[in-house]
Amino acid sequence: KALTIGLIPADGIGREVIPAARQVLEALPCDIMPSRLSFVDLDAGFEYFQKHGVALPEKTLEALKDSCDGALFGAVSSPSHKVAGYSSPIVGLRKKMDLYANVRPVISGAAATASGEKRAIDMLIIRENTECLYIKEEEQHEGPNGKYATAKRRISEFASRRAGEMAFSMALQRENMRQQVPLAERTWKARPKVTIVHKSNVLSVTDGLWRETVRSVYTGNSEYSSKIDIEEQLVDSMVYRMFREPEAFDVVVAPNMYGDIISDGAAALVGSLGLVPSANVGDNFVVGEPVHGSAPDIAGKNIANPIAAIRSAAMLLERTGYGSAALAIYRAVDKALESGQIKTPDLGGKATTTKVTEAVCKLL
Amino acid sequence: KALTIGLIPADGIGREVIPAARQVLEALPCDIMPSRLSFVDLDAGFEYFQKHGVALPEKTLEALKDSCDGALFGAVSSPSHKVAGYSSPIVGLRKKMDLYANVRPVISGAAATASGEKRAIDMLIIRENTECLYIKEEEQHEGPNGKYATAKRRISEFASRRAGEMAFSMALQRENMRQQVPLAERTWKARPKVTIVHKSNVLSVTDGLWRETVRSVYTGNSEYSSKIDIEEQLVDSMVYRMFREPEAFDVVVAPNMYGDIISDGAAALVGSLGLVPSANVGDNFVVGEPVHGSAPDIAGKNIANPIAAIRSAAMLLERTGYGSAALAIYRAVDKALESGQIKTPDLGGKATTTKVTEAVCKLL
Ligand SMILES: CC(C)[C@H](C(=O)O)[C@@H](O)C(=O)O
Ligand SMILES: CC(C)[C@H](C(=O)O)[C@@H](O)C(=O)O
Numbered sequence: 263k264a265l266t267i268g269l270i271p272a273d274g275i276g277r278e279v280i281p282a283a284r285q286v287l288e289a290l291p292c293d294i295m296p297s298r299l300s301f302v303d304l305d306a307g308f309e310y311f312q313k314h315g316v317a318l319p320e321k322t323l324e325a326l327k328d329s330c331d332g333a334l335f336g337a338v339s340s341p342s343h344k345v346a347g348y349s350s351p352i353v354g355l356r357k358k359m360d361l362y363a364n365v366r367p368v369i370s371g372a373a374a375t376a377s378g379e380k381r382a383i384d385m386l387i388i389r390e391n392t393e394c395l396y397i398k399e400e401e402q403h404e405g406p407n408g409k410y411a412t413a414k415r416r417i418s419e420f421a422s423r424r425a426g427e428m429a430f431s432m433a434l435q436r437e438n439m440r441q442q443v444p445l446a447e448r449t450w451k452a453r454p455k456v457t458i459v460h461k462s463n464v465l466s467v468t469d470g471l472w473r474e475t476v477r478s479v480y481t482g483n484s485e486y487s488s489k490i491d492i493e494e495q496l497v498d499s500m501v502y503r504m505f506r507e508p509e510a511f512d513v514v515v516a517p518n519m520y521g522d523i524i525s526d527g528a529a530a531l532v533g534s535l536g537l538v539p540s541a542n543v544g545d546n547f548v549v550g551e552p553v554h555g556s557a558p559d560i561a562g563k564n565i566a567n568p569i570a571a572i573r574s575a576a577m578l579l580e581r582t583g584y585g586s587a588a589l590a591i592y593r594a595v596d597k598a599l600e601s602g603q604i605k606t607p608d609l610g611g612k613a614t615t616t617k618v619t620e621a622v623c624k625l626l
Numbered sequence: 627k628a629l630t631i632g633l634i635p636a637d638g639i640g641r642e643v644i645p646a647a648r649q650v651l652e653a654l655p656c657d658i659m660p661s662r663l664s665f666v667d668l669d670a671g672f673e674y675f676q677k678h679g680v681a682l683p684e685k686t687l688e689a690l691k692d693s694c695d696g697a698l699f700g701a702v703s704s705p706s707h708k709v710a711g712y713s714s715p716i717v718g719l720r721k722k723m724d725l726y727a728n729v730r731p732v733i734s735g736a737a738a739t740a741s742g743e744k745r746a747i748d749m750l751i752i753r754e755n756t757e758c759l760y761i762k763e764e765e766q767h768e769g770p771n772g773k774y775a776t777a778k779r780r781i782s783e784f785a786s787r788r789a790g791e792m793a794f795s796m797a798l799q800r801e802n803m804r805q806q807v808p809l810a811e812r813t814w815k816a817r818p819k820v821t822i823v824h825k826s827n828v829l830s831v832t833d834g835l836w837r838e839t840v841r842s843v844y845t846g847n848s849e850y851s852s853k854i855d856i857e858e859q860l861v862d863s864m865v866y867r868m869f870r871e872p873e874a875f876d877v878v879v880a881p882n883m884y885g886d887i888i889s890d891g892a893a894a895l896v897g898s899l900g901l902v903p904s905a906n907v908g909d910n911f912v913v914g915e916p917v918h919g920s921a922p923d924i925a926g927k928n929i930a931n932p933i934a935a936i937r938s939a940a941m942l943l944e945r946t947g948y949g950s951a952a953l954a955i956y957r958a959v960d961k962a963l964e965s966g967q968i969k970t971p972d973l974g975g976k977a978t979t980t981k982v983t984e985a986v987c988k989l990l
Contacts, residue, residue: 311909340827340860344834350827395779400831410782411832415759418774461883463704463714468775470708497705498890499919501865505894519825523887526862530869555863 264298268326268333268455272307272351274556275566278335282568282619283334283550283575286591289623295579295587302330306351308339318351323358326547332578333549334571336558337540348482349398356391361542361549362421363428364389364521365577368528368538383508383531386432389521391542393418396518417468417517426479428543429456429515436513437489455491456480459500459516459524463526472517478531501527519556523555534608536567537599539574541581548581550574559605564614567606569595572622594625628662629946632690636671636715638920639930640700646983647698647914649937650955653987659943659951661733666694670715672703682715687722690911696942697913698935699906701920713762716915720755725906725913726785727792728753728885729941732892732902733933747872747895750796753885754789756905757782760882768966781832781881783839790843792907793820793879794850798883801853819855820844823864823880823888836881865891889917898972900931903938905945912945914938924971928978931970933959936986958989 267287271280287299304322310318317338326333338352356363370383399414431455458476460469473494480486495503497520504511504524508531516524529535535554542549552570560566576591598604604621605611613621631651635644651663668686674682681702690697702716719725734747763778797818822840824833829909837858844850859867861884868875868888872895880888893902899918906913916934924930936959944952968985969975977985 338827342858344826344830344838348830349684353828390973396828398828398830400829402835405782410780410784410834411835412781413829413832415779416774417776419771419772419777420774453884463702464717464760464762465764465777466708466712467766469776471766471775474708494706498886501887502890502899504896505869505891522862523865526866527869527891528945529860530866535866568932 266300266330268302268304269331270304270306271336272557272562273309273339278566278615279568279571280336283571286572294590318354328392329490332582335549335551339556359547361544362392362424366525366540370532385511386513387525388429388515390518393421400458417472422472422475426476429513433490433513455512458494459497459520461497467562536608537569539570541577550578556572565607566615567608568615568619594622598622629637630664632666632668632694634668634670635700637703638922638925642930642979643932643935644700647935650936658954682718696946699913699915703920723911724758725908726788727907728755730889730904734896749875750877750959751889752793752879754882757785758882781836786836786839790840793877797854797877821874821878822858823861823884825861900972901933903934905941914942929971930979931972932979932983958986961989962986
C-alpha cells in the first residue's frame with residue numbers, strides 16, 4: 263500500500279515550509295508509517311498566475327483527483343492591487359474539491375502567548391469552508407452617488423449541517439481521546455462543549471439559518487445532546503471573550519469569514535501563526551494547510567517557522583487513517599518546542615527553518 | 627444657550643449606565659460647561675419591542691430630529707431566537723440619522739490588559755457605519771438541497787470616502803493635540819498613521835472599491851499624503867497583529883462588520899469592554915454609545931461599569947463644541963482609574979455602578 267500526497271507550495275514561504283513538512287514525513291520510521299509515501303509536485307499560486315495567467319491550473323486539480331490521496335498546500339500571496347482574472351487558488355481548491363470544513367486546532371501546549379505567559383488553550387475551530395462571502399459573487403454598479411459594489415453572502419442548510427455535523431462529531435472524538443488520560447491528570451472540563459458563532463442580531467436570516475441548522479444537528483442526535491454542551495456567541499463578543507478567557511473554549515464552529523478571523527486571533531494567543539495547522543476536509547479528500555500566509559517579507563531567508571506546515575502534514579495523516587504516524591509527529595513537535603531551544607524568529611529565537619525541521623525529524 | 631441631549635437607555639445595563647452618564651454631565655461645574663444641559667428620555671430596544679411591537683419608535687426619531695442636539699444610546703438585547711418584525715434599533719438609528727462613522731478610541735491609559743500587563747495602546751478605530759452587511763437585505767430561498775439564505779453586502783464609493791475622510795482628518799487632529807505635549811514626554815511615533823482594513827484577497831470587487839476609495843482620499847489631499855503614513859491590513863491578519871503588537875496602531879479604518887469585530891477585540895486589550903466608548907457621527911448629529919452590550923447576566927445589579935457610557939458622553943460633548951468639558955470628564959475618569967481603588971467587577975474589583983459614578987463626579 264502507498265499513500266500519495268500532492269504538494270502545492272504556491273507562494274512565498276510556502277516554498278520553504280512545504281518541503282520541510284515533506285522532509286518530516288519522509289523521516290517517519292517504517293514501524294510507525296507502514297505505507298510507502300510518494301509525492302507529486304503541483305503548481306498553483308499568485309506567482310504562477312503572473313507567469314501563466316491561471317492561479318489554480320486544471321492539471322493540478324486533475325492530478326489531485328486522479329492520483330493523490332491527499333495534499334499539502336503552502337500559502338498564497340495577495341496582489342496589492344486588483345488584478346483582472348485572478349482569483350485565490352486556495353478558495354478555488356476548497357470549492358472544487360468540496361473540502362467543506364476547515365479544521366483548525368489551536369493548542370497552547372509548549373508555546374507561549376504573546377505576553378510570554380502560558381495558558382491552557384485547547385480549541386478546535388471548525389470553519390465552514392465553501393460558502394458565506396467566499397462564494398465571490400460580486401458586482402460593480404454605477405449609482406447616482408458614484409460607484410458601488412455588492413457581494414453576496416450565502417448560507418445554506420446543507421453546508422451548515424455538514425459543518426455542524428463535523429463540529430459535534432469531532433467534539434465527541436476529542437472527548438474519547440481525553441478519556442484515555444487518567445482522571446487525576448486531566449486539566450480540562452469534564453464535558454465537551456461546542457460554541458456556535460454567528461451575528462444573528464444583525465443577519466437574522468442568513469445567520470439565523472446557520473444557527474438554527476447547527477442547533478438542529480445537536481437536538482436531532484441524542485448522543486450529541488446528551489454528551490455535549492452548546493453555547494452561542496456573537497462574533498464580536500467571541501473575539502473579545504477569546505482574548506479574555508481562551509481556556510473557556512473547546513470546539514468552536516463558525517461560518518467561513520468569521521472562522522477565518524477567529525482562527526487568526528486564536529493563533530495570536532498561542533504565540534505565533536507559525537504554529538497553527540489546519541486541514542481542509544471533505545468526504546473523500548483532505549488538504550493540510552498552515553494557517554499562516556505567504557509572508558513575503560521573510561520569504562527565501564530560511565527563517566519561516568515550519569511547525570504549522572509539519573502539523574498540517576500530521577493532520578493529513580490523521581485523516582487518511584495513519585493515526586499513530588500523526589501522533590508521532592505531534593509528539594516530536596511538542597518535544598522540540600518544549601526544549602525551548604530551537605525557535606524561529608516569530609517565537610523570539612534565531613533558528614532556521616532547516617534547524618527546526620531537523621530537530622523534529624530527530625525526535626520522531 | 628442650552629444643549630439638549632436625548633437619552634435612550636434601551637435594554638439591560640443600558641438602563642444603569644446611561645443614568646450614570648447623565649449624572650456626570652450634570653455634575654459638570656458651570657465654568658467648564660457654560661451651557662445649560664437638558665435631557666429628553668426616549669424609548670427604544672428589544673424590551674420595548676416586546677411590549678409595543680416596534681424597536682425604534684417614530685416618536686424617538688422625531689424627538690431626536692426636532693429637539694435634540696445629540697443623544698446617548700445604552701445597549702440592546704439580542705433575541706435568542708428569530709423574532710418576526712424585530713430589527714436592531716441601533717442599526718436603524720445609525721441609518722435613519724445618517725451617522726456614517728462610528729468613532730471608537732481604544733486607549734490603555736490606566737487600564738490593565740487581560741494579562742495584567744500595561745501597554746501603550748492608543749488606537750482610534752473608525753468604523754463605516756451605514757452599509758456593508760448592515761444594510762440587512764436578506765432573502766430566504768428553497769433550493770434542491772434544502773433551504774438557503776442570502777445577504778447582500780454593499781460598499782459604495784460615497785460611504786467609503788466619508789469614512790476615509792473621517793479617518794484622515796482625525797489622524798491629523800490627534801497629531802495636533804499631541805504636538806502640545808513636550809517632545810521629551812511623547813511616547814508615540816512621530817507621524818500619524820492610518821491602517822486600512824479589508825479582505826480584498828477574497829472580496830476583490832467590494833473591498834477592492836473600499837480600499838481604492840480610501841486610498842484616493844489620501845492621495846487626493848496633499849496635507850494627508852504629506853503628513854500621514856498609510857498601510858493596509860487584511861482583516862484576519864489585523865486581528866492577529868492587533869494582539870501581537872497593539873502599540874503599532876494609530877488610526878484604523880474599516881468597513882462596518884470588520885470594524886465591529888476589531889473594536890471588540892481591541893477592547894479586550896485594554897482590560898474591559900466596560901471602558902470603551904464610541905460616537906456615532908454624522909454631519910449634523912452625534913450619538914454617544916458604549917461599545918459593550920446589554921449584559922443581561924449582570925443587569926439590574928448595580929455592578930455594570932459606567933465608564934464606557936461616561937466616556938461616550940464626553941465624546942458627545944467633544945463633537946458638539948464643548949471640548950474643555952469633554953476633557954474634564956476624560957481626566958476625571960483617568961484619575962478614577964489610576965487610583966485603582968474603585969473598580970467594577972469586570973476590572974476585578976467590587977465597586978458598584980453608583981460608587982464609580984460618584985467617584986468620577988467628585989474628580990471633575
Ligand atoms: C488566503 C486567504 C484567501 C485565506 C482565507 O481567507 O481563507 C487565508 O486567510 C486562510 O485563512 O486560509
Ligand atoms: C448590537 C449590535 C447590532 C451592534 C453592532 O453590531 O453594530 C453592536 O455590536 C455594536 O458594536 O454597536
